[in-house]
Amino acid sequence: MNDGLDLDALSGYLAPFSGAPFSRARDSGAPDNAASGNAASGNAASGNAASGSAASEPESGLAPGLRAELIHGGKSNLTYRLTDGSHDWVLRRPPLGHVLATAHDMAREYRVLSALAPTPVPVPATVTLCEDASVIGAPFYVMEHVEGSILRRTADTADLADHQRTALAHQMIDTLADLHDVDPAEVGLGDFGHPDGFLERQVRRWAEQLKRSRSRDIPGFDDLADELATRVPASQRASVVHGDYRLDNVLVGPDHRIRAVLDWEMATLGDPLCDLGLLQVHAVPAPGVAGIISDGMGPHNGFPAVESLIQRYAVRSGLDVSQLSWYTALGYYKLAVICEGIHYRYAAGQTVGPGFERIGKAVAPLVSAGRNILT
Numbered sequence: 001m002n003d004g005l006d007l008d009a010l011s012g013y014l015a016p017f018s019g020a021p022f023s024r025a026r027d028s029g030a031p032d033n034a035a036s037g038n039a040a041s042g043n044a045a046s047g048n049a050a051s052g053s054a055a056s057e058p059e060s061g062l063a064p065g066l067r068a069e070l071i072h073g074g075k076s077n078l079t080y081r082l083t084d085g086s087h088d089w090v091l092r093r094p095p096l097g098h099v100l101a102t103a104h105d106m107a108r109e110y111r112v113l114s115a116l117a118p119t120p121v122p123v124p125a126t127v128t129l130c131e132d133a134s135v136i137g138a139p140f141y142v143m144e145h146v147e148g149s150i151l152r153r154t155a156d157t158a159d160l161a162d163h164q165r166t167a168l169a170h171q172m173i174d175t176l177a178d179l180h181d182v183d184p185a186e187v188g189l190g191d192f193g194h195p196d197g198f199l200e201r202q203v204r205r206w207a208e209q210l211k212r213s214r215s216r217d218i219p220g221f222d223d224l225a226d227e228l229a230t231r232v233p234a235s236q237r238a239s240v241v242h243g244d245y246r247l248d249n250v251l252v253g254p255d256h257r258i259r260a261v262l263d264w265e266m267a268t269l270g271d272p273l274c275d276l277g278l279l280q281v282h283a284v285p286a287p288g289v290a291g292i293i294s295d296g297m298g299p300h301n302g303f304p305a306v307e308s309l310i311q312r313y314a315v316r317s318g319l320d321v322s323q324l325s326w327y328t329a330l331g332y333y334k335l336a337v338i339c340e341g342i343h344y345r346y347a348a349g350q351t352v353g354p355g356f357e358r359i360g361k362a363v364a365p366l367v368s369a370g371r372n373i374l375t
Contacts, residue, residue: 006135007067011065011066014082065084068081068091070352077093077094078092079092088145090142090145092140093136096350105265106139106140107141108192108264108267112192113143116182118187120175122258122261124143124145126141127141127143129142149253150252151248152248152295157303160256168256170309171257175258176313177313181239182240198235199233199270199271202330204229210225212341220371221336224367228329233326239269239271241271242264243278245261245275246282246297248294249263274331276321278327280306281366282296283298284296288362289365293339293359336367336370339360340360342360343359
């Protein structure tokens, strides 16, 4: 066992994909029954373990022919780089231990990645989905690996000139607008969510998630939920929503272009301004949060003012952003709940890799920032 992976079982499962062109396949059991074909190339893959997200060294005594590296940096689903010496893949599986209802659905991630492959949104090419938990102890999917960097810390962007930071920030916004411009029905995602009443359900959903992970008292947590619930705006349209769109969830190539958008575990159909509001939360971290999750993407580290990016999105999308403060407050609340859930798993000894010990410290500042932006 390698940090949540049974490599002996995985070696057998991936054997049909080794030594041959990558195949697309959806499978609920052994790969023998999987339909296959050529996977798209170019926007393939995920996570450069060596840049932005340091990887652990492969353990000794692994299954012959297959090695795995845990890609550190993510704090939810576990992500591994796999190699058999001739091909590299990336595997995603749910976290160990306490898993919240509706979270960490591998089939949903796999489905949205596959659906978006022919669109302007750069995503990793999918390889196979396994919903049979008996193979490695949990459902998982495999996608192609592509070289790129995760820009999580200010040091990761230190070599970029100001115009390159600006161009990258504009790419972030334009890619988000491209995603929200995708017609869900045209790519087979017409039933991927329920847009009607989406915002009201979001507030209720995250409040329910908090109940399942609450282990301590955080002042103002319930007040923020109540304030959000009483001020829900009217949605302007429905689109595919990423759910966690931020700079350190994209892979950036050496040409400073976005190679792939990653971490689609919270994707659904809903209000596109939820993505924009959460992007603002991450771009300029609240006091007490900077450095715990990421360093953001704002004037504090050489990127454009977030207000200019919001206006760029408004022009690209045609949406009214005058009520974005509500969506940003929802983003603070959602991120606070997620961090509290991670803290819950860490306290129970159910996390893998470093950095989890600090996540719980971000919760109270996030709650405070969410309440402040609504005043």
